[in-house]
Amino acid sequence: DAGVTQSPTHLIKTRGQQVTLRCSPKSGHDTVSWYQQALGQGPQFIFQYYEEEERQRGNFPDRFSGHQFPNYSSELNVNALLLGDSALYLCASSLVGQGAYEQYFGPGTRLTVT
Amino acid sequence: AQKVTQAQTEISVVEKEDVTLDCVYETRDTTYYLFWYKQPPSGELVFLIRRNSFDEQNEISGRYSWNFQKSTSSFNFTITASQVVDSAVYFCALSLRGGSYIPTFGRGTSLIVHP
Numbered sequence: 272d273a274g275v276t277q278s279p280t281h282l283i284k285t286r287g288q289q290v291t292l293r294c295s296p297k298s299g300h301d302t303v304s305w306y307q308q309a310l311g312q313g314p315q316f317i318f319q320y321y322e323e324e325e326r327q328r329g330n331f332p333d334r335f336s337g338h339q340f341p342n343y344s345s346e347l348n349v350n351a352l353l354l355g356d357s358a359l360y361l362c363a364s365s366l367v368g369q370g371a372y373e374q375y376f377g378p379g380t381r382l383t384v385t
Numbered sequence: 386a387q388k389v390t391q392a393q394t395e396i397s398v399v400e401k402e403d404v405t406l407d408c409v410y411e412t413r414d415t416t417y418y419l420f421w422y423k424q425p426p427s428g429e430l431v432f433l434i435r436r437n438s439f440d441e442q443n444e445i446s447g448r449y450s451w452n453f454q455k456s457t458s459s460f461n462f463t464i465t466a467s468q469v470v471d472s473a474v475y476f477c478a479l480s481l482r483g484g485s486y487i488p489t490f491g492r493g494t495s496l497i498v499h500p
Contacts, residue, residue, distance in 0.1 A: 313389075377429065
């Protein structure tokens with residue numbers, strides 16, 4: 272039973288560029304949440320996708336957008352990258368309505384913006 | 386508003402010592418969940434325990450134990466006879482029914498266990 276997978280593992284981008292991160296949820300899960308974890312901080316919720324729609328959103332600017340595909344996998348897009356976007360981006364999957372109750376995290380994508 | 390405070394930024398112990406990681410939370414909701422996660426250097430958050438607000442029973446799982454006290458809004462985590470493999474960052478988190486169960490994490494406590 273495959274867990275949550277994310278790609279790529281590491282990424283280096285330049286300020287102003289755009290980036291796309293990918294996540295495949297755990298088998299049987301239909302909801303994907305994205306988190307940003309800055310160095311020395313706890314994860315912060317970005318948004319959650321279910322049925323290909325954004326259901327919940329945290330306090331992040333519109334530069335952060337996402338998408339969910341019919342197979343439940345998801346992408347996180349960040350436009351106009353800033354140095355402050357450097358962080359570990361975690362994807363978590365769950366079943367609808369369960370939220371954090373039963374949520375599984377992927378290994379993350381470490382994004383460095385130079 | 387909800388908040389989780391982990392006042393200990395870093396704890397350093399020698400193997401076989403017992404160690405307690407503190408977690409204090411704030412919420413006005415009566416229905417909520419508390420969590421502890423372990424984050425090893427690989428980065429993946431590993432779920433350790435979930436506790437709902439109506440269950441104040443303490444729990445023990447092997448060398449791990451958790452003490453939930455609503456009177457002090459605390460959910461502390463104790464590792465007995467620590468091992469080098471316990472070295473990681475540990476996060477406490479709170480999720481509210483009123484917040485669609487989206488979790489709020491503390492800033493984490495880095496535990497270093499020396500051989």
